[in-house]
Amino acid sequence: MTHQRFDALDALRGLAMVWMAVYHFVFDLNYFKLVTQDFYRDPFWTWQRILIVSLFLLCAGMGQAIATAQGQSWRRFWRRWAQVAACALLVTVGSWLMFPNSFIYFGVLHGLALMLIVVRLTAHWGRWLWLLGALAIASKFIAESLLQTGPFASWADILNSMRWNWLGWISQNPVTEDYVPLFPWLGVMWWGVASGAWVLRHRPEWLAQPMLPGMHALAGLGRWSLSYYLLHQPVLIALVGGMSWLL
DSSP states (O other): OOOEEEEEEEEEEEEEHHHHHHHHHHHHHHHTTOOOOOTTTOOHHHHHHHHHHHHHHHHHHEEEEEEEEHTOOHHHHHHHHHHHHHHHHHHHHHHHHHTSSSSSBBBBHHHHHHHHHHHHHGGGTHHHHHHHHHHHHHHHHHHHHHHSSTGGGHHHHHHTTTTGGGGGOOOOOOOOSOOHHHHHHHHHHHHHHHHHHHHHHHHTTHHOOOOOOOHHHHHHHHHHHHHHHHHHHHHHHHHHHHHHOOO
């Protein structure tokens, strides 16, 4: 079966990658003390991170809806999944070398690897994905509230530990440079699947429309998003680090 790519979705994914690169560029400037920003508490930066990850996972969910509709084989799925998982491992190793006390053990690629399996198994659930997405997102905030006080507070230390905090049902954020747990982010990806299925069924022309001038570069970037994600930070760190050394 032919596996058609849609430039519009690739361009949207490319936009998320460019936005992420700008965010990381300023993060690196801050790391090398060329600017002063609080990336962990300032709402300007924390909300940007939320929006960037949301856009990326929405695109990933829409991509899975399209792949499912086009009859993607499990063999093809596992080949792509293995690439994501391998890159997640590289991120862990690289971040441990640079941030040994806050290395990334469950960042966006780790979360994506797990969510891809869940989404693959549930992509045909149709409209239920809207409700499941809402419940997945809500569960994070419900768990946070329950773990603060009351009978469930005794579970806080267990769920906050590295062994279980990949679930996202925590009362205290872990010390790590990137953290994208299963909940609430699976809900965002489920909404991406539901959105992609709706567009394919009711508005397929949105995906097939001609690209605006200048958008082809974004689409090309979106087609190589995994490679871009893996390489952009080492390049930015080298550039910013060089600037810091020269200054």
